[in-house]
Amino acid sequence: MKFLRYTAAIAxxxxxxxxxxxxxxxxxxxxxxGLIKSDRExxxxxxxxxxxQAMLKNTEPKYAFNxxxxxxxxxxxxxxxxxxxxxxxxxxxIKNQPAPRLLKSEPRKGYTIEKWEFYPLPECVSTFLxxxxxxxxxxxxxxxxxxxxxxxxxxxxxxxxxxxxxxxxYHNDKIDMGLSYVGMGLIAVIVDHAAAxxxxxxxxxxLGTNFHYDGTAxxxxxxxxxxxxxxxxxxxxxxxxxxxxxxINKDRLIVSGFSLGTESLMVLASIDPSIYAFVYNDFxxxxxxxxxxxxxxxxxxxxxxxxxxxxxxxxxxxxFNFPDIVAAIAPRPLILTEGGLDRDLNIVRRAYELAGHxxxxxxxxxxxxxxxxxxxxxxxxxxxxxxxxxxxxxxxDRTSHYFKAVTILPWMKKLLQRDAR
Amino acid sequence: MKFLRYTAAIAxxxxxxxxxxxxxxxxxxxxxxGLIKSDRExxxxxxxxxxxQAMLKNTEPKYAFNxxxxxxxxxxxxxxxxxxxxxxxxxxxIKNQPAPRLLKSEPRKGYTIEKWEFYPLPECVSTFLxxxxxxxxxxxxxxxxxxxxxxxxxxxxxxxxxxxxxxxxYHNDKIDMGLSYVGMGLIAVIVDHAAAxxxxxxxxxxLGTNFHYDGTAxxxxxxxxxxxxxxxxxxxxxxxxxxxxxxINKDRLIVSGFSLGTESLMVLASIDPSIYAFVYNDFxxxxxxxxxxxxxxxxxxxxxxxxxxxxxxxxxxxxFNFPDIVAAIAPRPLILTEGGLDRDLNIVRRAYELAGHxxxxxxxxxxxxxxxxxxxxxxxxxxxxxxxxxxxxxxxDRTSHYFKAVTILPWMKKLLQRDAR
Numbered sequence: 001m002k003f004l005r006y007t008a009a010i011a012x013x014x015x016x017x018x019x020x021x022x023x024x025x026x027x028x029x030x031x032x033x034g035l036i037k038s039d040r041e042x043x044x045x046x047x048x049x050x051x052x053q054a055m056l057k058n059t060e061p062k063y064a065f066n067x068x069x070x071x072x073x074x075x076x077x078x079x080x081x082x083x084x085x086x087x088x089x090x091x092x093x094i095k096n097q098p099a100p101r102l103l104k105s106e107p108r109k110g111y112t113i114e115k116w117e118f119y120p121l122p123e124c125v126s127t128f129l130x131x132x133x134x135x136x137x138x139x140x141x142x143x144x145x146x147x148x149x150x151x152x153x154x155x156x157x158x159x160x161x162x163x164x165x166x167x168x169x170y171h172n173d174k175i176d177m178g179l180s181y182v183g184m185g186l187i188a189v190i191v192d193h194a195a196a197x198x199x200x201x202x203x204x205x206x207l208g209t210n211f212h213y214d215g216t217a218x219x220x221x222x223x224x225x226x227x228x229x230x231x232x233x234x235x236x237x238x239x240x241x242x243x244x245x246x247x248i249n250k251d252r253l254i255v256s257g258f259s260l261g262t263e264s265l266m267v268l269a270s271i272d273p274s275i276y277a278f279v280y281n282d283f284x285x286x287x288x289x290x291x292x293x294x295x296x297x298x299x300x301x302x303x304x305x306x307x308x309x310x311x312x313x314x315x316x317x318x319x320f321n322f323p324d325i326v327a328a329i330a331p332r333p334l335i336l337t338e339g340g341l342d343r344d345l346n347i348v349r350r351a352y353e354l355a356g357h358x359x360x361x362x363x364x365x366x367x368x369x370x371x372x373x374x375x376x377x378x379x380x381x382x383x384x385x386x387x388x389x390x391x392x393x394x395x396x397d398r399t400s401h402y403f404k405a406v407t408i409l410p411w412m413k414k415l416l417q418r419d420a421r
Numbered sequence: 422m423k424f425l426r427y428t429a430a431i432a433x434x435x436x437x438x439x440x441x442x443x444x445x446x447x448x449x450x451x452x453x454x455g456l457i458k459s460d461r462e463x464x465x466x467x468x469x470x471x472x473x474q475a476m477l478k479n480t481e482p483k484y485a486f487n488x489x490x491x492x493x494x495x496x497x498x499x500x501x502x503x504x505x506x507x508x509x510x511x512x513x514x515i516k517n518q519p520a521p522r523l524l525k526s527e528p529r530k531g532y533t534i535e536k537w538e539f540y541p542l543p544e545c546v547s548t549f550l551x552x553x554x555x556x557x558x559x560x561x562x563x564x565x566x567x568x569x570x571x572x573x574x575x576x577x578x579x580x581x582x583x584x585x586x587x588x589x590x591y592h593n594d595k596i597d598m599g600l601s602y603v604g605m606g607l608i609a610v611i612v613d614h615a616a617a618x619x620x621x622x623x624x625x626x627x628l629g630t631n632f633h634y635d636g637t638a639x640x641x642x643x644x645x646x647x648x649x650x651x652x653x654x655x656x657x658x659x660x661x662x663x664x665x666x667x668x669i670n671k672d673r674l675i676v677s678g679f680s681l682g683t684e685s686l687m688v689l690a691s692i693d694p695s696i697y698a699f700v701y702n703d704f705x706x707x708x709x710x711x712x713x714x715x716x717x718x719x720x721x722x723x724x725x726x727x728x729x730x731x732x733x734x735x736x737x738x739x740x741f742n743f744p745d746i747v748a749a750i751a752p753r754p755l756i757l758t759e760g761g762l763d764r765d766l767n768i769v770r771r772a773y774e775l776a777g778h779x780x781x782x783x784x785x786x787x788x789x790x791x792x793x794x795x796x797x798x799x800x801x802x803x804x805x806x807x808x809x810x811x812x813x814x815x816x817x818d819r820t821s822h823y824f825k826a827v828t829i830l831p832w833m834k835k836l837l838q839r840d841a842r
């Protein structure tokens with residue numbers, strides 16, 4: 001069954017090439033040029049893009065997880081990965097900035113919402129929202145909520161948008177991360193992404209929530225930083241605030257990331273061992289492999305980037321890939337909500353076994369792929385494919401990418417009850 | 422006169438804003454949003470793009486030239502800049518690669534043209550052309566010719582294109598760098614840029630010489646390298662070949678860069694003190710300042726990048742800017758062919774004075790701006806401008822950007838005669 005489905009996907013991949021016989025012999029057929037192979041005996045390439053393809057294929061991440069680790073090796077690897085993440089994220093050590101300041105506090109139905117301002121860099125002010133359940137008896141777990149691309153903290157908090165153009169028609173139950181958590185008695189602390197929402201530039205006049213993250217990313221890269229380094233640095237400052245807030249139980253800090261928000265989650269998880277648990281609301285994939293296999297050009301002969309420079313972190317792939325980083329979270333409680341390839345998820349499963357707490361990991365797939373027989377199960381992806389083929393091969397149901405309250409809330413409730421002592 | 426011309430340019434800059442009174446009060450007028458200013462008392466920004474604007478403005482290049490240097494301080498600064506350039510270019514130390522190989526040698530009118538293959542990296546083969554004047558009596562100076570964007574080594578050598586789509590209608594006398602040099606008795610060694618010409622990918626089927634440099638640049642950046650680091654590494658290998666070729670006088674190595682080629686020139690000049698002289702065929706500018714002032718958004722509210730990620734070198738601006746690097750070439754012979762702001766050119770002039778050889782520097786402007794009274798002479802550029810305004814303010818005549826044989830050849834002839842002993 002798996003094999004049949006895989007064969008069908010591959011057959012689809014080549015069917016355009018077969019059907020679309022060029023009218024003229026020199027017409028450019030993109031799918032005929034997806035695969036990159038040397039035509040020389042020595043295997044070298046003269047095309048720089050193809051040289052880079054070979055260099056990508058030769059890249060061995062220094063902190064690749066090894067399922068054969070002993071428990072001691074696992075811990076040593078974990079510490080190395082932590083340091084490497086610190087090294088490439090370049091979080092600065094900023095001193096003498098003012099303390100965060102409460103801007104306003106307003107009652108809502110069943111909770112209070114606060115807006116805070118903080119000062120992560122001498123040039124910068126940033127904001128976050130806090131949702132505190134009514135009738136708090138004792139310190140409560142605190143969950144940092146990080147939106148996806150195009151998301152704002154106001155949307156996650158079910159608050160009106162700060163700009164009319166940021167108002168979008170969305171299903172509340174598929175986005176209201178903050179409301180969901182506060183409803184179960186947690187304190188929800190909700191952040192924006194850098195360059196998004198209140199931190200955007202001129203989008204309130206023009207593009208709305210189609211935020212131009214890359215303008216910020218480009219200049220960060222020029223200065224030797226990166227979008228993710230900056231974004232996660234801001235979020236780390238909010239986490240520091242959570243640790244000292246009197247209402248929050250600092251032994252029960254949770255980070256909940258949706259889509260783009262899982263990237264900052266991975267950084268925070270790596271660099272801060274004091275965080276208690278994680279909600280990874282996305283599919284898990286190997287991004288280096290994605291870059292290697294997704295090489296089918298467009299009609300202009302341009303091979304795609306898997307994503308924009310917002311995701312460009314110099315030396316990331318030399319060190320690790322997403323499944324390695326997520327594996328290094330073990331044994332801390334973690335839920336993954338939207339699957340991926342079992343091959344990648346098994347890396348995480350193995351890490352939790354090695355760390356002695358397989359019960360602290362819960363993995364869900366997109367509902368469409370919840371039955372293992374419905375999933376493609378590959379060890380190696382074929383090279384030369386396009387974006388749609390890639391998503392099909394790694395079990396992504398793009399119509400079903402949202403805040404998965406249905407799996408997350410019961411998991412978190414059970415977890416907090418288990419550990420409530 | 423200078424002031425008048427400047428005032429006219431600034432007035433032009435705002436005239437669109439004045440004429441185009443919005444029909445609706447909420448229409449977005451880009452020119453009204455060029456300038457980035459904090460509206461807070463503490464001067465902070467909440468918009469990430471604006472935070473980055475402040476960070477760019479606070480960036481102090483470590484190796485900024487100081488006109489008050491003593492000669493000893495100048496030499497120390499020069500050595501520091503050299504090391505910093507090596508550090509951020511990441512040229513690898515590759516061993517055990519095959520020696521370069523002659524592929525073919527063909528007679529032309531007055532010279533022989535050779536094509537060579539070399540092996541800069543285990544994954545990579547690359548090529549260069551050599552033009553050798555007939556009747557060589559003794560070792561001749563060797564000049565490395567580096568094309569501009571969209572250029573190929575074949576065009577610079579007046580050879581037929583390697584692909585039909587790379588054939589462009591161009592004026593020979595404005596591009597034939599190689600032919601010009603070989604005509605005056607030099608050995609011309611001509612290279613491609615990474616991702617261009619023979620090193621391009623699928624452009625021979627589609628875009629022709631509109632090469633997609635960024636596909637290569639992106640993956641280089643991911644791996645902790647950069648387009649310029651890779652490009653200049655390839656060119657450095659060709660330079661190494663030149664040093665050992667029996668026909669070339671290794672004490673008379675010259676690097677001649679056109680447009681994009683000046684970037685590799687600057688790297689080679691910085692890291693290799695054995696190069697004798699340089700032809701910088703472009704205008705000179707301060708690229709950090711360009712990024713700071715060129716912030717007028719487009720109709721979608723997106724502020725421009727001055728250029729593509731082909732030019733993104735992490736930590737470049739933390740270390741230096743183009744005028745600093747060019748100043749550090751002193752006292753080696755140098756001609757700049759297309760001017761810029763006198764402010765920036767004066768940095769280079771001062772360096773040559775400090776180094777004791779002002780006679781080794783020759784500076785020309787675009788013909789349109791050869792009369793000093795026709796040039797804008799600013800110390801500070803206004804912020805919030807667009808690309809056209811920027812070029813106008815720094816004396817760039819975009820219709821006149823080509824190989825300036827008319828100034829370069831007499832300069833080089835005189836120089837080589839002077840130093841011929």
